[in-house]
Amino acid sequence: MEKELRVYIDGEFYQQSEAKISVYDHGLLYGDGIFEGIRAYDGVVFKLDEHLDRLYRSAHAMMLKISLAKTEMKKAVLDTLKTNNLRHAYIRLVVTRGVGDLGLDPRKCSNPTIIIITTPLIQLHSEDRKKNGITAMVSWVKRDPVDATTHEIKSLNYLNSILAKIEANIASVDEAICLDKRGFVSEGVAENIFMVKNGEIRTPPTTTGALPGITREVVIRLAKRLRYAIAERNMTPNELFNADEVFFTGTAAEIIPVREINKRVIGTGKTGPITQRLMEEFFKLTKDPKEGTLIP
Ligand SMILES: Cc1ncc(COP(=O)(O)O)c(C=O)c1O
Numbered sequence: 508m509e510k511e512l513r514v515y516i517d518g519e520f521y522q523q524s525e526a527k528i529s530v531y532d533h534g535l536l537y538g539d540g541i542f543e544g545i546r547a548y549d550g551v552v553f554k555l556d557e558h559l560d561r562l563y564r565s566a567h568a569m570m571l572k573i574s575l576a577k578t579e580m581k582k583a584v585l586d587t588l589k590t591n592n593l594r595h596a597y598i599r600l601v602v603t604r605g606v607g608d609l610g611l612d613p614r615k616c617s618n619p620t621i622i623i624i625t626t627p628l629i630q631l632h633s634e635d636r637k638k639n640g641i642t643a644m645v646s647w648v649k650r651d652p653v654d655a656t657t658h659e660i661k662s663l664n665y666l667n668s669i670l671a672k673i674e675a676n677i678a679s680v681d682e683a684i685c686l687d688k689r690g691f692v693s694e695g696v697a698e699n700i701f702m703v704k705n706g707e708i709r710t711p712p713t714t715t716g717a718l719p720g721i722t723r724e725v726v727i728r729l730a731k732r733l734r735y736a737i738a739e740r741n742m743t744p745n746e747l748f749n750a751d752e753v754f755f756t757g758t759a760a761e762i763i764p765v766r767e768i769n770k771r772v773i774g775t776g777k778t779g780p781i782t783q784r785l786m787e788e789f790f791k792l793t794k795d796p797k798e799g800t801l802i803p
Contacts, residue, residue, distance in 0.1 A: 515587045515623035528620055534603025537611050540620075540663040541565040544758045545598040546628070547588060551799040552598070553758075554721050555581060561721065562600065565660045573602055573619055580621075581800070587623040588802050597759065599624040603663070631759050632681065640766030640778055641681035641755075643695070645744050646671040650685040650693035650716040658694070658718040668696035682755065684747070684768065687715040691741040698755035698763075699723040702747055703781045707736040715741065722756040722789075729788050735781065752779030762786045
């Protein structure tokens with residue numbers, strides 16, 4: 508039988524099939540918790556510090572007191588990878604409010620649950636899609652606004668994205684795009700979005716309720732370094748339909764071109780030159796040990 512991976516729960520390692528938490532955990536009962544999706548490339552955990560910073564920012568906003576200091580959490584992530592002998596991996600770090608009663612009051616939960624799941628790399632899209640682009644649609648599901656369950660907090664509340672993904676599935680397209688309440692483009696279901704028009708790269712601000720993506724930050728930095736014009740600015744669906752290039756970014760998706768939105772062909776329908784260049788430079792960065800934390 509294949510050796511099972513081990514999962515970290517509150518300081519202990521469990522075989523995958525034995526890795527279980529209480530049905531009274533408010534992460535399950537109410538989606539009361541936060542998470543990070545992180546990648547390790549060839550023995551280096553890409554942007555681990557940045558992911559941990561975001562996790563603790565999410566916790567701060569939700570008044571969720573994580574029992575581990577950031578350095579201890581970092582060690583726990585690295586230990587989990589080491590225990591599983593993984594160098595190329597996808598890491599799911601989850602912190603829930605912990606076990607409480609059937610009421611939603613978080614004061615009843617005294618101990619947050621910390622879970623670290625690691626797995627050999629996941630692939631969201633086929634090689635063909637990664638090279639030639641995916642199809643997407645603007646969904647009727649609006650991104651939760653900044654004064655509600657905004658994705659500025661990376662919480663376990665993902666129903667907003669799941670509803671949009673269901674629409675994409677029904678329409679037989681690869682991904683969905685969510686608008687904010689005003690009708691401006693916000694982001695994909697688990698990706699940030701960028702467009703290119705006349706050589707200028709644009710991405711929506713997080714005031715649209717979009718997640719402040721780590722990959723988004725990396726791409727903004729790369730674009731500046733490569734001397735492209737780049738702006739965080741609102742965009743309309745019409746602007747997206749008429750863009751020269753559109754691409755998504757995310758830890759799981761990496762950088763992926765979008766070739767069609769609501770059946771409108773984007774640009775030439777092929778991966779554009781700026782997207783291509785950013786993809787090449789991004790993959791170089793993922794191989795740079797300075798961009799992450801070495802697995803000991
Ligand atoms: C809603 C949402 N937007 C954007 C992203 C991309 O963020 P990152 O690049 O940090 O993975 C994610 C990633 O999980 C996400 O869930």
